[in-house]
Amino acid sequence: MPEYKLLIGLRDANTGDVLWSVIPSGNLGLAVSEWEAIRIYMEEGMSVLPPDQSDELEEGTVDFFHLCRRSYRADHSLIRYVWGFLTIQFFSGWTLPCYISGSVNNRPKAAFPRKVLEWSKPLPSEQYAMPSEALLEESAEMRKAFAKGQNLLDYFKVKFAEPTQEPESTT
Known part of the structure; x- marks a missing residue:
């Protein structure tokens, strides 16, 4: 049975080392949707997060x-x-x-050290990294493709080979 994983590489700016984060998925669609959720969040921000609509009661209450x-x-x-x-x-x-x-x-949780709190303050909007023109154009093209009913795999023309069936032995 095929196993799918979403690999996210985080490069250390000082050393150039890459830390790989592996997110296992049950199928390709889940891995792609995980990536799409991360990508959209990074491009659009907090406004694209769905509201929490869980009506389920938490076990233990x-x-x-x-x-x-x-x-x-x-x-x-x-x-x-x-x-x-x-x-x-x-x-x-x-x-x-x-x-x-x-x-x-x-009960109150342990507080972060002051250095971590200072480092974690949001950047002023002037220091935000602006998306490149290529990224904006690619995002616009993808939105058009999604509006036409294509999915991410169709857009990038990704084809996956069907699992090969082993020939039956006649012995």
């Missing part, structure tokens, strides 16, 4: 506990609910572990 309790009650008989769910939860502290984990997760 009190709300999630009560959702599980209601689901268990709806799916099982009263006797099984009382002797199964309620008894086990009573002896395991009911929602106390949820409150403890919430307070542990919300």
Whole structure:
């Protein structure tokens, strides 16, 4: 089974060494979409990030506990609910572990050293690196291709060979 990876090389400006970051993917489409997400974020900035629309409850919270309790009650008989769910939860502290984990997760984190905070301040907009004309032209062409229904692989005319099938032996 083929394995796909997204390789991102980070070059050290002082030494010229390259640090390779490897992001494994289950298929080629996932690797390409990961790269596209990074590329668009680098070109467009924070404005292109999708809003967080998760309605799921986080496991370990009190709300999630009560959702599980209601689901268990709806799916099982009263006797099984009382002797199964309620008894086990009573002896395991009911929602106390949820409150403890919430307070542990919300406690203040270790602060960064002052040098790191100074280094991490955003650059003034005058010092931003401006994209080259070639990059702007290529991005415009890609957007036109995407509007026509092409994907990234079609745009670059990437062809992948189909896996070769081994001939069946007649012995």
